Amino acid sequence: MNTIAKKPITKRFQLLALIGYFGLLILMPLWLFVLAPREGYSIGFVFAVYVLPLLLPLKGILQDKPYTYAWANFIVMFYFIHGFTLLWISPDELLLVLLEIALATSMFIGCTYYARHRGQELGLKIRKLKEDLADEKAAHEHSQDQ
Numbered sequence: 001m002n003t004i005a006k007k008p009i010t011k012r013f014q015l016l017a018l019i020g021y022f023g024l025l026i027l028m029p030l031w032l033f034v035l036a037p038r039e040g041y042s043i044g045f046v047f048a049v050y051v052l053p054l055l056l057p058l059k060g061i062l063q064d065k066p067y068t069y070a071w072a073n074f075i076v077m078f079y080f081i082h083g084f085t086l087l088w089i090s091p092d093e094l095l096l097v098l099l100e101i102a103l104a105t106s107m108f109i110g111c112t113y114y115a116r117h118r119g120q121e122l123g124l125k126i127r128k129l130k131e132d133l134a135d136e137k138a139a140h141e142h143s144q145d146q
Contacts, residue, residue, distance in 0.1 A: 004121055013114040017069060020107025021061060024079060025054050027103060031096050053078060066124060070115035072107070079104040 006014070028050050032038055038046050053075050060068025083101040087096060119125075 006121065007117065010117040010121060010127060013110050013117060014064075014069075015110070016106050017072075017110025017114050018061070020076075020103045020105070020110055021057075021072070023056070023103040024100070024107060025051075025058075027096070027099060028054065028079075031100075036093060044062065051084075064118075066115045066118040066122065069111040069118070072111050076104050076107045076111070079107070093114075 029047075032046050032050055033043070056075060057068050057072040061072065079100060083097050083104060089102070090097065109111045
Protein backbone atom coordinates (compact mmCIF):
# COMPACT_ATOMS: atom_id res chain seq x y z
CA MET A 1 0.00 0.00 0.00
CA ASN A 2 1.29 3.46 -0.85
CA THR A 3 2.23 5.67 2.06
CA ILE A 4 2.00 8.86 0.04
CA ALA A 5 -1.06 10.73 1.27
CA LYS A 6 -3.82 11.68 -1.14
CA LYS A 7 -4.74 15.32 -1.52
CA PRO A 8 -8.40 16.20 -0.89
CA ILE A 9 -9.06 16.77 -4.60
CA THR A 10 -7.62 13.34 -5.38
CA LYS A 11 -9.91 11.78 -2.79
CA ARG A 12 -12.94 13.57 -4.26
CA PHE A 13 -12.20 12.30 -7.76
CA GLN A 14 -11.66 8.79 -6.42
CA LEU A 15 -15.01 8.94 -4.64
CA LEU A 16 -16.68 10.14 -7.85
CA ALA A 17 -15.06 7.28 -9.77
CA LEU A 18 -16.08 4.71 -7.17
CA ILE A 19 -19.68 5.94 -7.03
CA GLY A 20 -19.91 5.63 -10.81
CA TYR A 21 -18.14 2.29 -10.98
CA PHE A 22 -19.94 0.50 -8.16
CA GLY A 23 -23.19 2.17 -9.18
CA LEU A 24 -22.89 0.62 -12.65
CA LEU A 25 -21.80 -2.68 -11.13
CA ILE A 26 -25.04 -2.75 -9.12
CA LEU A 27 -27.33 -1.15 -11.70
CA MET A 28 -26.56 -3.28 -14.74
CA PRO A 29 -27.36 -6.74 -13.29
CA LEU A 30 -30.30 -5.36 -11.33
CA TRP A 31 -31.70 -3.70 -14.43
CA LEU A 32 -31.04 -6.49 -16.91
CA PHE A 33 -31.88 -9.49 -14.72
CA VAL A 34 -34.55 -8.17 -12.32
CA LEU A 35 -36.20 -4.89 -13.36
CA ALA A 36 -36.37 -5.36 -17.13
CA PRO A 37 -34.98 -8.73 -18.23
CA ARG A 38 -33.98 -8.91 -21.87
CA GLU A 39 -36.31 -11.20 -23.78
CA GLY A 40 -34.70 -13.52 -26.30
CA TYR A 41 -31.20 -13.38 -24.84
CA SER A 42 -29.61 -15.97 -22.58
CA ILE A 43 -28.55 -14.98 -19.09
CA GLY A 44 -24.96 -15.89 -19.99
CA PHE A 45 -24.98 -13.62 -23.01
CA VAL A 46 -26.42 -10.68 -21.09
CA PHE A 47 -23.90 -11.23 -18.28
CA ALA A 48 -20.97 -11.49 -20.70
CA VAL A 49 -21.91 -8.34 -22.60
CA TYR A 50 -23.23 -6.04 -19.89
CA VAL A 51 -21.71 -7.14 -16.57
CA LEU A 52 -18.44 -8.96 -17.24
CA PRO A 53 -16.66 -5.90 -18.72
CA LEU A 54 -17.26 -4.07 -15.44
CA LEU A 55 -15.54 -6.85 -13.52
CA LEU A 56 -12.27 -6.50 -15.47
CA PRO A 57 -10.93 -3.47 -13.56
CA LEU A 58 -12.31 -4.59 -10.15
CA LYS A 59 -9.02 -5.94 -8.76
CA GLY A 60 -7.00 -2.87 -9.75
CA ILE A 61 -9.64 -0.51 -8.43
CA LEU A 62 -9.74 -2.35 -5.12
CA GLN A 63 -5.92 -2.23 -5.03
CA ASP A 64 -6.07 1.52 -5.78
CA LYS A 65 -3.93 1.41 -8.93
CA PRO A 66 -4.03 4.68 -10.91
CA TYR A 67 -3.36 2.91 -14.23
CA THR A 68 -6.44 0.75 -13.71
CA TYR A 69 -8.54 3.85 -13.19
CA ALA A 70 -7.12 5.24 -16.43
CA TRP A 71 -7.81 2.22 -18.65
CA ALA A 72 -11.20 1.59 -17.04
CA ASN A 73 -12.35 4.58 -19.09
CA PHE A 74 -12.17 2.42 -22.21
CA ILE A 75 -14.72 0.09 -20.63
CA VAL A 76 -17.05 2.86 -19.47
CA MET A 77 -17.35 4.10 -23.07
CA PHE A 78 -19.47 1.04 -23.82
CA TYR A 79 -21.97 2.13 -21.14
CA PHE A 80 -22.15 5.63 -22.63
CA ILE A 81 -22.93 4.13 -26.02
CA HIS A 82 -25.47 1.74 -24.50
CA GLY A 83 -27.14 4.51 -22.51
CA PHE A 84 -27.34 7.01 -25.34
CA THR A 85 -28.61 4.33 -27.73
CA LEU A 86 -31.37 3.34 -25.33
CA LEU A 87 -32.17 7.00 -24.74
CA TRP A 88 -33.15 7.10 -28.39
CA ILE A 89 -34.83 3.72 -28.82
CA SER A 90 -36.26 2.86 -25.41
CA PRO A 91 -38.14 5.79 -23.86
CA ASP A 92 -40.02 3.43 -21.52
CA GLU A 93 -36.77 2.83 -19.61
CA LEU A 94 -35.87 6.51 -19.38
CA LEU A 95 -35.14 6.59 -15.66
CA LEU A 96 -32.78 3.60 -15.81
CA VAL A 97 -31.10 4.95 -18.94
CA LEU A 98 -30.50 8.35 -17.36
CA LEU A 99 -29.11 6.66 -14.26
CA GLU A 100 -26.74 4.62 -16.42
CA ILE A 101 -25.56 7.73 -18.24
CA ALA A 102 -25.10 9.63 -14.96
CA LEU A 103 -23.12 6.78 -13.39
CA ALA A 104 -20.99 6.35 -16.53
CA THR A 105 -20.29 10.08 -16.55
CA SER A 106 -19.37 9.99 -12.87
CA MET A 107 -17.04 7.06 -13.44
CA PHE A 108 -15.43 8.63 -16.50
CA ILE A 109 -14.73 12.01 -14.90
CA GLY A 110 -13.68 10.47 -11.60
CA CYS A 111 -11.36 7.89 -13.18
CA THR A 112 -9.79 10.42 -15.53
CA TYR A 113 -8.91 12.96 -12.89
CA TYR A 114 -8.15 10.47 -10.15
CA ALA A 115 -5.60 8.73 -12.37
CA ARG A 116 -4.09 12.09 -13.28
CA HIS A 117 -3.87 13.50 -9.75
CA ARG A 118 -2.82 10.26 -8.06
CA GLY A 119 -0.27 9.58 -10.77
CA GLN A 120 1.26 13.01 -10.16
CA GLU A 121 1.30 12.42 -6.40
CA LEU A 122 3.11 9.11 -6.90
CA GLY A 123 5.48 10.51 -9.53
CA LEU A 124 4.16 8.21 -12.27
CA LYS A 125 4.69 9.44 -15.79
CA ILE A 126 3.57 8.23 -19.16
CA ARG A 127 6.44 8.63 -21.53
CA LYS A 128 5.85 10.81 -24.52
CA LEU A 129 5.80 9.15 -27.93
CA LYS A 130 8.58 11.50 -29.03
CA GLU A 131 10.85 10.16 -26.26
CA ASP A 132 10.02 6.56 -27.16
CA LEU A 133 10.79 7.16 -30.84
CA ALA A 134 14.08 8.89 -30.00
CA ASP A 135 15.12 5.98 -27.74
CA GLU A 136 14.15 3.45 -30.39
CA LYS A 137 16.06 5.35 -33.07
CA ALA A 138 19.17 5.60 -30.85
CA ALA A 139 19.03 1.87 -30.07
CA HIS A 140 18.66 1.04 -33.77
CA GLU A 141 21.58 3.29 -34.72
CA HIS A 142 23.70 1.81 -31.92
CA SER A 143 23.00 -1.75 -33.14
CA GLN A 144 24.00 -0.78 -36.72
CA ASP A 145 27.30 0.70 -35.54
CA GLN A 146 28.38 -2.62 -34.06
